[in-house]
Amino acid sequence: MSDVxxxxxxxxxEPEVAGQDVRTGPEEAERIELTVGAVAPGxxxxxxxxxxxVFVRHALPGERVVAEVTEVHRGFLRADAVTVLQAAPQRxxxxxxxxxxxxxxxxxxxxxxxxxxxxxxxxxxxEQLSRLGGLTDAELDALDxxxxxxxxxxxxxxxxxxxxxxxxxxxxxxxxxxHEVVPIDRCLIAHPAVQELPVLAAGWxxxxxxxxxxxxxxxVTVTALAEGVATPVRGPGTVREVAVGRDWRVPASAFWQVHxxxxxxxxxxxxxxxxPRPGETAWDLYGGAGLxxxxxxxxxxxxxxxxxxxxxxxxxxxxxxxxxxLDRVEVVPARVETALARRRxxxxxxxxxxxxxxxxxxxxxxxxxxxxxxxxxxxVACDPAAFARDVRTFATAGWRLAALRGFDLFPxxxxxxxxxxxxxxxxxx
Numbered sequence: 001m002s003d004v005x006x007x008x009x010x011x012x013x014e015p016e017v018a019g020q021d022v023r024t025g026p027e028e029a030e031r032i033e034l035t036v037g038a039v040a041p042g043x044x045x046x047x048x049x050x051x052x053x054v055f056v057r058h059a060l061p062g063e064r065v066v067a068e069v070t071e072v073h074r075g076f077l078r079a080d081a082v083t084v085l086q087a088a089p090q091r092x093x094x095x096x097x098x099x100x101x102x103x104x105x106x107x108x109x110x111x112x113x114x115x116x117x118x119x120x121x122x123x124x125x126x127e128q129l130s131r132l133g134g135l136t137d138a139e140l141d142a143l144d145x146x147x148x149x150x151x152x153x154x155x156x157x158x159x160x161x162x163x164x165x166x167x168x169x170x171x172x173x174x175x176x177x178x179h180e181v182v183p184i185d186r187c188l189i190a191h192p193a194v195q196e197l198p199v200l201a202a203g204w205x206x207x208x209x210x211x212x213x214x215x216x217x218x219x220v221t222v223t224a225l226a227e228g229v230a231t232p233v234r235g236p237g238t239v240r241e242v243a244v245g246r247d248w249r250v251p252a253s254a255f256w257q258v259h260x261x262x263x264x265x266x267x268x269x270x271x272x273x274x275x276p277r278p279g280e281t282a283w284d285l286y287g288g289a290g291l292x293x294x295x296x297x298x299x300x301x302x303x304x305x306x307x308x309x310x311x312x313x314x315x316x317x318x319x320x321x322x323x324x325x326l327d328r329v330e331v332v333p334a335r336v337e338t339a340l341a342r343r344r345x346x347x348x349x350x351x352x353x354x355x356x357x358x359x360x361x362x363x364x365x366x367x368x369x370x371x372x373x374x375x376x377x378x379x380v381a382c383d384p385a386a387f388a389r390d391v392r393t394f395a396t397a398g399w400r401l402a403a404l405r406g407f408d409l410f411p412x413x414x415x416x417x418x419x420x421x422x423x424x425x426x427x428x429x
Contacts, residue, residue: 025052026069026077033085036063039123041385043108043414044078054079057176058101058111060088068101071177078177090116095155096188098173099412105176107189108414114154118147118408121416125384125406133388134395147406147416150261154411159191159214160258169205189412191260193220197234213252215239216260221252243267244295248322254314255288259409266419267295269405270353270378273421279303280350283374285336285365286310289318290329292353292380297326304328307345311335336361340368347372354379360386366393370424381418391420398425 026032026049034047036059044055047067053076056067064086067079080101084091094100094110109117125145129135135143150157163171166181173182186195193214199222204210207224210233214220217240222233230253241248241256243263250256257263270292276282276299284293287308296306306329310316316333323329332344336356339345341364352374354361360383361369369377377394381387391401403421410416 028069028072030069031066034065034067036061039120041124056081060091063088098184104173104182106173107412110412121147128384128388132385133391143404145404145406147408149408150259155188156192157259158189159260161190161194161212163210165204165207165209169203171200171204171210213239216242250289250318251314262409263291265407269419271295273403274351274376274378276300276351282306283349283352284308286355288315290323293329297329309334309336309339337365349374352377358383360390363393366390370397377422379420379422387418394422
């Protein structure tokens with residue numbers, strides 16, 4: 001179901017009658033009154049209208065709202081809450097004038113108080129681990145999932161912003177589930193150095209998008225994109241980032257965590273959960289520029305070994321350049337599933353950091369990883385649904401999710417980052 005990974009149960013569909021136009025429910029742009037239920041992935045809450053499931057945005061559980069239908073699908077609707085008849089206590093006025101129905105789709109939760117945003121994300125994590133991961137209520141209670149705030153507050157944190165450009169050459173952000181550009185004069189979740197750039201006031205007649213970066217090392221860059229070609233407009237092509245006590249040089253267009261505190265926060269969680277020991281062998285899978293590999297190398301010491309696997313060419317180059325001083329780190333340029341299946345990397349291995357893309361590691365990688373026999377795996381996840389599915393695959397091999405931490409790396413949005421510790425049947429960490 002696209003970005004909403006929620007099963008639609010009990011939706012009522014009326015039969016078609018030959019020669020008749022049978023209306024089965026509300027139509028697009030129609031307004032309906034709803035009592036809002038539980039939160040769902042994708043920044044939605046679940047409601048029902050005449051037995052039909054409605055995924056409604058800009059609402060909170062328990063509210064009574066008037067919602068405008070935005071999409072009609074077989075078995076469910078999507079809608080935006082346009083009038084709040086009875087507000088929840090957690091509702092606040094969105095700080096950004098571009099947040100709300102029919103406006104910028106970048107922030108899902110600006111109408112929710114910051115603490116309640118984190119509670120929202122906890123509820124989504126629990127639901128996904130229950131329904132997709134197969135965990136019981138008792139297991140979830142034992143894990144006690146929490147989502148911790150990062151330093152800096154809910155605004156001004158996003159250090160990498162990609163603006164879309166409309167047909168008139170104006171830069172802006174996209175509407176939710178749309179290619180329509182909303183021209184704006186400021187993005188409040190953008191880093192202050194990004195907000196100060198004249199990108200939104202300038203015209204971009206030749207560009208399809210504009211990428212901006214404000215690195216933790218103080219570099220600020222602007223790059224125009226058109227037909228797959230990146231043209232530097234301001235700042236260096238390679239930026240300096242600072243994390244785990246090291247300086248990093250990465251291409252401005254390469255992946256790096258967008259919250260300034262994210263890198264150190266995630267590394268700290270991974271090291272605390274894995275507790276790498278001197279002399280151990282470690283794998284950093286989907287390793288990127290080598291953030292976790294560097295941290296692992298420091299813990300396993302000169303008698304240990306770290307193998308980093310990365311498929312993206314810019315990530316491989318960045319890892320090799322940034323980790324050149326760590327001779328105990330090997331960089332393997334390959335897809336993780338290929339490296340495991342073709343034995344580009346082989347056990348024995350003691351600890352693994354698994355940091356896959358949003359789609360998750362997948363059953364094949366999980367099975368091959370289990371076969372390698374590590375004592376512990378730290379799984380870094382940016383999507384609760386994909387994480388839950390992989391947790392279930394681990395469970396079929398007898399592994400268990402022994403610890404779980406959540407972090408609000410993306411305030412004002414529905415996204416949440418997780419770090420889970422997975423242990424084999426006899427593993428005690």
